[in-house]
Structure formats: C-alpha cells, structure tokens
Amino acid sequence: MLLCLLLGLNMAACSQRAPSERPDPRLPVVSSILPLTDFVRQVGGDRVRVETLVPAGASPHTYELTPSQLIAVTRARVLVLNGVGLEFWAAKVISSANNPNLIVVTASEGLKIIAGDADEPGGNPHTWLSPLNAIRQVDRIREALIESDPAGAEVYRANADRFERELRALDEEIRNAVAGYSSRRFISFHAAWAYFARDYGLDEAAVIESRPGQEPSPAEIASIVQKAKEIHAKAIFAEPQFSPKAASAIAEECGARVLLLNPLGLPPDYRYIDMMRYNLNEISQALR
Ligand SMILES: [Zn+2]
Numbered sequence: 001m002l003l004c005l006l007l008g009l010n011m012a013a014c015s016q017r018a019p020s021e022r023p024d025p026r027l028p029v030v031s032s033i034l035p036l037t038d039f040v041r042q043v044g045g046d047r048v049r050v051e052t053l054v055p056a057g058a059s060p061h062t063y064e065l066t067p068s069q070l071i072a073v074t075r076a077r078v079l080v081l082n083g084v085g086l087e088f089w090a091a092k093v094i095s096s097a098n099n100p101n102l103i104v105v106t107a108s109e110g111l112k113i114i115a116g117d118a119d120e121p122g123g124n125p126h127t128w129l130s131p132l133n134a135i136r137q138v139d140r141i142r143e144a145l146i147e148s149d150p151a152g153a154e155v156y157r158a159n160a161d162r163f164e165r166e167l168r169a170l171d172e173e174i175r176n177a178v179a180g181y182s183s184r185r186f187i188s189f190h191a192a193w194a195y196f197a198r199d200y201g202l203d204e205a206a207v208i209e210s211r212p213g214q215e216p217s218p219a220e221i222a223s224i225v226q227k228a229k230e231i232h233a234k235a236i237f238a239e240p241q242f243s244p245k246a247a248s249a250i251a252e253e254c255g256a257r258v259l260l261l262n263p264l265g266l267p268p269d270y271r272y273i274d275m276m277r278y279n280l281n282e283i284s285q286a287l288r
Helices: 002-017 034-047 067-075 090-097 131-148 150-179 191-200 218-230 245-253 272-287
Strands: 027-031 048-052 078-081 103-106 185-188 203-207 235-238 257-260
Touching (some): 027 034, 027 067, 027 131, 034 078, 034 150, 067 090, 131 150, 131 191, 150 191, 185 272, 191 203, 203 218, 218 245, 235 245, 257 272
Parallel strands (some): 027 078, 185 203, 185 235, 235 257
C-alpha cells in the first residue's frame, strides 16, 4: 500500500515535469568519422552530444550523406571534419546547412600531408592513423569546443590533457613494438597506413586498392603478389569496410595469411586507442 502510494506520487511528479520538453543542455557536435567522434567525446565528456556522419561499416571514400544527416548539420554548433579531401561532400553540406552558429573544425589543418594518388590532389587523407597527428587533431577540437562553449573551457582543457597523455603512451607503445620487428615492409588494403608507416619507420610496400572501393585488375593483383613474395610477406591486410576477396586471392597466391586492419574503429565502443592497439597487434603479427 505504501509502495503504491509512493509510486503514484512519483509518477505525478514526473508527469508534471514532462522531461521530453526540456532541451538537451549538451553542445550538439557532428563529426565525419568515428575516430574524430571519439576525440570529441574524450575532450567534451558530458558537455557534448556527438553524432557521426559516416556510419560504422561504411567507407568515408564512397559514403553519401542522407537528408536527415543534413538536418543534423543545420542544428549542430560544431562540425568536425578530418580534411585533406576525405569529406568530398563538405562544401556542399556546409553551404546547404546555412547554419550561422556552426563552427567548422578541420582537424588535419597544419599537419604535414603525404602525397595522395591521382584522385587525391589534396594528399593522403588518413592523417588520424598516426597518434602523433591525433594529438594535434585533439588540440584543434579542444579549441573549437572552447570557442563554441567558453563556460566549459576548463573541463575541455583538462580532458584534452588527460587524453593526450594516453595518446603519448600509445605512441611509446607502438615505438617499442616496432623496435622488435624483423621486417618493416607490409602490404595494406588501401593507402590508409601511410602516416603510421612514416611516423614509425615502416614501409607501405604496396596497396591492393589504389582507388578505395575499386577492385584491382588481374594485372595489378599479379604485381602485388610479386611484391608480396619479394618482401616475404607473412600476412596481407584486408579491411572490414571493403570486400576481402582481392586480399584473400593475393594471400593464397603467396602463402600468406589474411589479417584485418581497421582504420575507422572497432564496435561497439569505437575508442580510438583500443582500435590502434588492435591494429598494432595485427601489424606485429605480420612483421615480428
Ligand atoms: Zn581510407
């Protein structure tokens, strides 16, 4: 009887407040890819609500935004882009969002960019896959969150400092692992690992899909097989955002294993640091 009364009172109290009408106090942020979403979460903590445009499992090289995603950009206060041409839709989306409150952050601005292929005049966009670049990207995100929400400045600074310490520890971990490798050359699925290779003294000897999403021709496969034999590749890397067919065919031809690298994040949490530890472990299996 007492319980019923308490429950009844509680429900009455709740219905008066109508929680669904209360606006979400968090800063609305939209980011293009999952690694950047994690950076925003790490820096923004409870003060931000972040939505990712390119969904898990899709490739940012080919994904086209939906109309409801455009609406998210019209309502956001901060839009976090990687830059270097990865968001081929960016200019169109920003102009059609017509959102005067929107702060656009290009996380790769100021980084040293590696040349891309013929389709990538701005360079290779996969900057975030080196933790050293990630630290600089986190700096930019922190500044944009502070600009948009100055009341949170202290929180954003403290969170960014903590996260950057974790990224520096990750960098150290990668350096220690790479120091023990017997080979430095590897074959990746697409040119995602160029910054990782540059910063840790490795060599992306060949890529299977020079145009992401476009399967290699038989002649290209033959030349990759030859390269794989030349470098005594123990493994060929595939990626979950693309078909593993070509990687499997190449691996079979040269007696290597297929391992999976993930440049965008691991479900269900999509934490950048977990993803990079996973990738490091796969790379170590191939090069140790
Ligand atoms: Zn890519």
